[in-house]
Amino acid sequence: MDLHSGAPFWLVRNGLGAAHPVLSHDEHCDVAIIGAGVTGALVADALTALGQDVVLIDRRDAGLGSTCASTALLQYEIDVELAPLIARVGASAAVRAYQLGIEAIDDVERLVDTMRDRCGFARRESTYLASTRSDAKRLTSEAALRQRHGFDAEFWERDRVRDTYGFPAHGAIRSRQGAEVDALQFTTRLLERALSRGARLYARTLVVDYAARTAGVTLHTSRGHRVTAGRVVFAPGYESPPGVADELVTLTSSFALVTEPVETFGPWADRCLVWESARPYTYMRSTPDGRILIGGVDLPFRDATLRDVMLPAQTRKLAKRLHRLLPSVTAPVAFSWAGTFGQTADGLPYIGANPAFQHGLFALGYGGNGITFSVIAARIIRDLVSGTPNGDAEIFRFDR
Ligand SMILES: Cc1cc2nc3c(=O)[nH]c(=O)nc-3n(C[C@H](O)[C@H](O)[C@H](O)COP(=O)(O)OP(=O)(O)OC[C@H]3O[C@@H](n4cnc5c(N)ncnc54)[C@H](O)[C@@H]3O)c2cc1C
Numbered sequence: 001m002d003l004h005s006g007a008p009f010w011l012v013r014n015g016l017g018a019a020h021p022v023l024s025h026d027e028h029c030d031v032a033i034i035g036a037g038v039t040g041a042l043v044a045d046a047l048t049a050l051g052q053d054v055v056l057i058d059r060r061d062a063g064l065g066s067t068c069a070s071t072a073l074l075q076y077e078i079d080v081e082l083a084p085l086i087a088r089v090g091a092s093a094a095v096r097a098y099q100l101g102i103e104a105i106d107d108v109e110r111l112v113d114t115m116r117d118r119c120g121f122a123r124r125e126s127t128y129l130a131s132t133r134s135d136a137k138r139l140t141s142e143a144a145l146r147q148r149h150g151f152d153a154e155f156w157e158r159d160r161v162r163d164t165y166g167f168p169a170h171g172a173i174r175s176r177q178g179a180e181v182d183a184l185q186f187t188t189r190l191l192e193r194a195l196s197r198g199a200r201l202y203a204r205t206l207v208v209d210y211a212a213r214t215a216g217v218t219l220h221t222s223r224g225h226r227v228t229a230g231r232v233v234f235a236p237g238y239e240s241p242p243g244v245a246d247e248l249v250t251l252t253s254s255f256a257l258v259t260e261p262v263e264t265f266g267p268w269a270d271r272c273l274v275w276e277s278a279r280p281y282t283y284m285r286s287t288p289d290g291r292i293l294i295g296g297v298d299l300p301f302r303d304a305t306l307r308d309v310m311l312p313a314q315t316r317k318l319a320k321r322l323h324r325l326l327p328s329v330t331a332p333v334a335f336s337w338a339g340t341f342g343q344t345a346d347g348l349p350y351i352g353a354n355p356a357f358q359h360g361l362f363a364l365g366y367g368g369n370g371i372t373f374s375v376i377a378a379r380i381i382r383d384l385v386s387g388t389p390n391g392d393a394e395i396f397r398f399d400r
Helices: 038-049 082-089 091-113 133-148 158-165 183-196 306-327 370-386 391-396
Strands: 027-034 054-057 073-075 125-128 155-157 171-173 178-180 200-202 207-213 216-221 226-234 251-259 273-276 283-286 292-299 331-346 350-353 361-362
Touching: 027 038, 027 200, 027 216, 038 054, 038 183, 038 361, 038 370, 054 183, 054 226, 054 361, 073 091, 073 370, 082 091, 082 133, 082 306, 091 178, 091 183, 091 370, 091 391, 125 158, 125 200, 133 155, 133 171, 133 391, 155 158, 155 226, 155 361, 158 171, 251 306, 306 331, 350 391, 370 391
Parallel strands: 027 054, 027 226, 054 200, 125 273, 226 361
Antiparallel strands: 073 178, 125 171, 155 171, 207 216, 216 226, 251 292, 251 331, 273 283, 283 292, 350 361
């Protein structure tokens, strides 16, 4: 998260971030949203635009879950390549899921265009490096497949990648459609707008229980208050209620570092988004104030204490990877961190109704494209709430 660029949108006062109150009374609304990260904020923005009365509740301060840990590369290409995705879910759902990623990036741009700043949004091309010779072979046909389905993707041979950037890769898929954003600033602006339309946001308030009634739901908080609502949207990031996503998602830890501003990006002059075909993969982008953000070296657990112990070693690994990608760039590490990351078997998120939660709608945007999935979820949930048919909802349903 970049605390230093542009206007001070996020200030710590008296040890607190944005000073949203705790819930200290009972509330009533059309839609209650559990979670005020980027997903909850997008849903709140979409629903308040429809005139819905919305209450958001977060156990932390707004945006301080995985949203503030995000490196926020915005990509239409998901963790599962198009060819295996077609094999899993069929051509029409797979291609539509990729197209929705492109539409989500356009949606983010449209949203930041209506805000008082653009939240660090910038369009970037994306370079998906082939980590091995055999991956390069696979990516050649993957690029051709994407082209056949109308995506602006091209395979670059190893020499072209090396001549352009010096990256030690065996080739790459180059895509025009990509972008970056400051996820926390974007979330803050969305929440400001939802609050200006009458939404209420309660921070440091844990929802501990959910009870469905005929006409809606009652949420109980750890502070003993209740929220009654016609519907509830679950946007809890990687902290789903027990039984909802346990078997659908694998939770891991991802690590990231940001450098001090660099004098030059060397051969990486266009500052394209970079990621790779190895799993777990390294991902990299730049920031508007001239830093480099690089993440990856994921570990297969989510224990926060163990993660903190591993942070120095994983930071060193990331710094080495950065040096391998850009040996001519001097980039001292400014800060590093770790966060939970989730992966589903088909790389797609889970969005919509879950039979175990009457009047509940879920927005679980797992995967490296969590933020574009959040945008897709907000669209679908807006339509489910307003009763507007949305053919895309099928692709992300729980029982797919
Ligand atoms: C290191 C890292 C790098 C990433 N990089 C990218 C990237 O480059 N591009 C990309 O698209 N995505 C990326 N992601 C993923 C992306 O950050 C997430 O998908 C996204 O932030 C999820 O947002 P969210 O609002 O759904 O969840 P969160 O931001 O985690 O918000 C959920 C909120 O719900 C609250 N909550 C949970 N349970 C309760 C409860 N019972 N009561 C009250 N509140 C509750 C939590 O406190 C939390 O604030 C990255 C993630 C990590 C960790």
